[in-house]
Amino acid sequence: MAYFQYDCIVVGAGGAGLMAALYASRSASTAVLSKLYPTRSHTGAAQGGIGAALGNVEEDHWEWHMYDTIKGSDYLGDQDAIEVLCREAIDVVIELEHMGLPFDRTPEGKIAQRNFGGHTRNYGEAPVKRACHAADRTGHMILQTLYQQCIKNHVTFFDEFQVLDLIVEDGVCKGCIAYEIATGEIHTFHAKAVMLATGGWGKCWSVTSNAFTLTGDGAAICLRNGIPLEDMEFYQFHPTGIYKLGILITEGVRGEGGVLRNNLGERFMERYAPTLKDLASRDVVSRAIYLEIREGRGIDGKEYVHLDATHLGREVIEKKLPEIADFVRTYLGLDPVTQPMPVQPTAHYAMGGIPTDVDARVIVDAQNTPVYGLYAAGEVACVSVHGANRLGTNSLVDLVVFGRRGGRHMAAFANEIDLQPIQDRDREKRVRDQLERLLSGTGKEKVATLRKEMQKIMMDNVSVFRTGEGLQEAVDKLRELKERYQHISVEDKGKQFNQDLMEAVELGNLLDIAEATALSALNRTESRGAHSREDYPERDDKNWLKHTLIRRQEDGSYCFDYKPVVITKFQPAERKY
Amino acid sequence: MEVTVRIKRYDPEKDGEPWWGEYKVEVDETDRVLDALHYIKWYQDGTLTFRRSCGHGICGSDAMRINGYNRLACKVLIRDVAPVITVEPLLGLPVIKDLVVDMEPFFAHYRAVMPWLINDEPPPPRERLQSPEERELFDDTTKCILCAACTTSCPAFWLRGEYVGPAAIVQAHRFIFDSRDRGAVQRLEILNAPDGVWRCRTIFNCTNACPREIEITKAIAEVKKALIFSRL
């Protein structure tokens, strides 16, 4: 058991965490705590590209990017934050290139850009080439480049440290408590500022593109500390995940010209989105696929459709889409050059999360009251730039833009204040006791069984299409699962590398997040973006043009609060593609 | 179908020596070795410990020896290795527990080659230009996910852990041949050491082991050539 002191602590070493650490470390002592080795973070799985209005291939302006993002968010995104995102995107992509990111290049030697779903020129006129890419490994390149820069700048890393709790007292964050996975020791990290960059929670669902380690740790810790989570009902299902495996097939395939076909070989997106067709926004495409499958036009009547890239030619696929060609060949034994790929919507991205302002400071209400010293960036945060639905390539921008802003702000903040003493000296002991309970429990419930039941109810009732009845059923089931969670026993009783224990902790986080998601979805009686209610199929701006804040109270019950949407340049309109 | 999985187990808190565990698992046609490992951990023996994250060959967490060859467990289809699958931790790195090895020596070699862009010239206001042909020169070695399959499959590395290893050379290559980098001389000097690139005996195990199909031996040869020609 050790005590560490730093000015700034970043939890999570993906794109947002590494960018924040890079910036914070320039002027403040900084440490990164990550439950994985940094290069294992899920940013590395992002394929398609990072969106910025560089205008290298076609004319482009950040105002167009801003409009596309706002429309893509189904008008729930905060427009001031989105303006920051789109403006700074250009500068941040160039900065990444200066750091060495090996982008693909145009013949003139500039960063290459391609089409991507939802990105248009001239406010929705036609698709525009805005996605800056490095083959179909853009996320991998970003993660590697940022890690390289952190190594160069001697950023301190605590690898394979799982953060179990925050230290928040009287509205001030003073650090966190972490578990050293290799030894089983619990340590206190005392700091002036902590940033949570722990990623999403796709593992709440059974078919997901997310890694096994994406279990909503940072968000769950906030929930348990009485910090509200924002817009939890908005979870994106990416339209093209490999059937049954959930592994993502990048939107870049459709960007290069791939099309979706049903049982009849029809390019059905022409019916659902006449202008952008297969490059419409993800929620629109996911719903289209679901509807086709429901109406019996899935391939062989099964629950998937075809993503057809056969007309692109071997050259394009091998050069521009080598990763997905590899996935499909490895996992399905199919060759995308000659055969269409079976795809279904897969749980992919959390638009909601820990509410923050544009400097990544965590805020707790409609008045933007901050938790001093607490920051959040990346998928775990909700600024909100993605509103009710995220456009492709906008997540990578989100990570680096707000990671950078957060890193700067937290270092400046740390340099202004003194280290606050920790009042509650028993916190570490309480965390240790919780772990002890899990370790010594003699209950009959197994982590794997509870997790599977949770994933099933979430996939059935809280996915692309939802009903009040189904959501209530999910809420009840999750409550039952949380009760049963009190009676689990962990088989591995050791101290060193106890993955069994960590999975139990992660399940606790997943259950909390799943509950918040289902309750928020039940609460919002309209359909908007990725949240589709069959019992409330229309968008209801009069009653619901606002962000949901769900907070857990001391007694374990939940209450809702709301935050207005910031509207500056674009008034909400009907969303058609 | 049913398969038998033999796993080399070791618990530092309980075992003096590694031992073999044998498990029977019921699997689907499309399952990977990782799915079998998860099944064993979740339903048969919760103490089984292994690293994994993305589950589709991109993070590099689950590199291990499967039927004697270094592979990523999430990329090996069970039907290709059935009916008896032998799973062991990577060689050449200290075993911490079961299939988890100490990656510190591997990452130390990685850091030793200065794996970041070195260019102190003031950058232009927009991106530095680079032609598609220049980009192509180092494309292969950008794919490296630092999974350690190559370095831990190299007999030269097994015999001498001070050898910087194929992965570090690949990372250095990625920068040496990047037209925007100005640190080639420094990195080549680091790799010129006896435990640098010259310990490579052109065995080719690395190229076989790489899950990203990087032509590692070729990249190492290109570095050797660069060194020779820079001295001629």
Added chain:
Amino acid sequence: MFESLAARTAHQAERSGNFELWAWFFMRVSGVILLLMVLFHLFWMHFVIGVENINFAVVAERWENPLWRIYDLFLLIFAWTHGANGMRYIIEDYVHAPGWRVTLKTVLLLLYFALISMGAYVIFTFRAP
């Protein structure tokens, strides 16, 4: 511990200069040369002279031509240097105990010079009786 490993590797680079670089280069170049020289030597011995005809007199006659002596000298130097360096690599790879490494490499070095000198001496000073 592993940061010092990096420092040691860098330090080694300073100390040993380019010896390993040239050793590696030599192996490649001499390998190709040896391939050609040995094949030619075999060809000459088998098809021109005929192996069953080789005896002391034949060798003495051959070595009357200084060009053959020079050829055989090069063959000796390339083959034995290439081979000895290869043996050095094997010792480097497989012998870990520092005492044995030094001993074996010293013995190899002595053997190298001994045999090269003996061979060169024979080639230069051989006189047919």
